[in-house]
Amino acid sequence: MTREDCLALDAVDPLAGHRALFEVPPGVIYLDGNSLGVLPKAVPARLAKVVADEWGRDLIRSWNTAGWIDLPAKVGAKIAPLIGAYPDEVIACDSTSVNLFKLAAGALALRPDRHVIVTEPGNFPSDLYILQGLADLKPGLEIRVTPRAELAAALDESVALLLLTEVHYKTGELHDMAALSAKAHEVGALTLWDLSHSAGALPVDLTASGADLAVGCGYKYLNGGPGAPAFAYVARRHQGTFKSPLTGWMGHAQPFAFDDDYLPGMGMARLLCGTPQVLNMSALDAALSVFEGIDMGMVRAKSMALGDLFLTLVQDRCDGLTPACPLGGAQRGSQVALRHPNGYAIVQALIDRGVIGDFRAPDILRFGLTPLYIGFADVWDAVDHLAQIMATEAWREPRYAEVAAVT
Ligand SMILES: *Cc1c(COP(=O)(O)O)cnc(C)c1O
Numbered sequence: 001m002t003r004e005d006c007l008a009l010d011a012v013d014p015l016a017g018h019r020a021l022f023e024v025p026p027g028v029i030y031l032d033g034n035s036l037g038v039l040p041k042a043v044p045a046r047l048a049k050v051v052a053d054e055w056g057r058d059l060i061r062s063w064n065t066a067g068w069i070d071l072p073a074k075v076g077a078k079i080a081p082l083i084g085a086y087p088d089e090v091i092a093c094d095s096t097s098v099n100l101f102k103l104a105a106g107a108l109a110l111r112p113d114r115h116v117i118v119t120e121p122g123n124f125p126s127d128l129y130i131l132q133g134l135a136d137l138k139p140g141l142e143i144r145v146t147p148r149a150e151l152a153a154a155l156d157e158s159v160a161l162l163l164l165t166e167v168h169y170k171t172g173e174l175h176d177m178a179a180l181s182a183k184a185h186e187v188g189a190l191t192l193w194d195l196s197h198s199a200g201a202l203p204v205d206l207t208a209s210g211a212d213l214a215v216g217c218g219y220k221y222l223n224g225g226p227g228a229p230a231f232a233y234v235a236r237r238h239q240g241t242f243k244s245p246l247t248g249w250m251g252h253a254q255p256f257a258f259d260d261d262y263l264p265g266m267g268m269a270r271l272l273c274g275t276p277q278v279l280n281m282s283a284l285d286a287a288l289s290v291f292e293g294i295d296m297g298m299v300r301a302k303s304m305a306l307g308d309l310f311l312t313l314v315q316d317r318c319d320g321l322t323p324a325c326p327l328g329g330a331q332r333g334s335q336v337a338l339r340h341p342n343g344y345a346i347v348q349a350l351i352d353r354g355v356i357g358d359f360r361a362p363d364i365l366r367f368g369l370t371p372l373y374i375g376f377a378d379v380w381d382a383v384d385h386l387a388q389i390m391a392t393e394a395w396r397e398p399r400y401a402e403v404a405a406v407t
Helices: 003-011 016-021 042-057 059-065 068-083 096-110 125-137 148-154 177-186 267-271 278-291 296-317 343-352 376-392
Strands: 090-093 116-119 142-145 159-165 190-194 213-216 230-234 335-339 358-360 364-368
Touching: 003 376, 016 278, 042 059, 042 278, 059 068, 068 090, 068 213, 068 230, 068 267, 068 278, 090 267, 096 116, 096 125, 096 159, 096 190, 096 213, 096 230, 116 125, 125 142, 125 159, 148 159, 148 177, 159 177, 177 190, 230 267, 296 335, 296 376, 343 358, 343 364, 343 376
Parallel strands: 116 142, 116 159, 159 190, 190 213
Antiparallel strands: 090 230, 213 230, 335 364, 358 364
């Protein structure tokens, strides 16, 4: 594969036009959209309007006149088709970590006679930490941390919940959501899927896979901006009985009745806790416009092709890097991961050359492939830089070893 071949692929790529919807900075090949998505062009104007008109001029009236109060449900409904959910099954609110807490605790309340949550080691830290915090609050709760190959065997009738991240944040390995949900249901357990690396990256069908609960991130493949609200999903069949442990006023059936006693709101409204983050939520709302009319099957096909290209070029041109992700596109999310003991310095050397990926301890170089704004020639150029850095050992420069607060 030559650079010309890649340019030819870009020329016939049906998604190539979507790049114009994003502010991709000149001179940058951005392979970190799995950590913070690129700014969609629709966002700055929307934010300016929200700040100047809705906040600055109309002030508190905007809760009604600009529909601020409806944003969590409206944004949730926009996310729903990307994850195979009905519009009234998704709400945008809080962070992924907080939503994990609400849904895991809510799942335990739906299975009061069970005392086990099954999850896997090496998951994103919050997913494990939140369960550890929950265990402190719930004496007798067992967090059964089980390697991926043994998950099905760990499910028995003591299990209330199976919590997994569909696409592993480091290795990009993909779980079979339908098969594992079916296994969990066989023993009467519920499932909670973290879609942080799935939503906006690959087709997800929560309904067809029988998922009970899900959470996901607004600032990765959904491009909602730093600290964007996350989303929560509760299947319709559980909404009537689901109880959030964070019983804030916004989740009340009538927030403006100012009653002393909590009464959960209808449907997903009960997942809300406090006042919506209007600025961030407006940015996410505008950002989601890039998915209008998009065929996620097409996004997936391009994502797998970009990943295959990346891995083939690395194998042909870069010594010393071993794949840490599945080689088969169908088993991989929308990222590739490589392993090297000096991974941190190599990533810094790449960033210095305008190729932005990231490093995940202890030795993973991670490259997100976002088909809406990354093309085949971008991948070729990125690996070209990587090959030069490996061949010249440019990563040995001492400045590349300095570790910043955020990696
Ligand atoms: C990014 C990510 C989160 C992020 O949680 P925040 O509360 O937004 O910091 C949680 N889980 C997974 C699997 C993630 O990839």
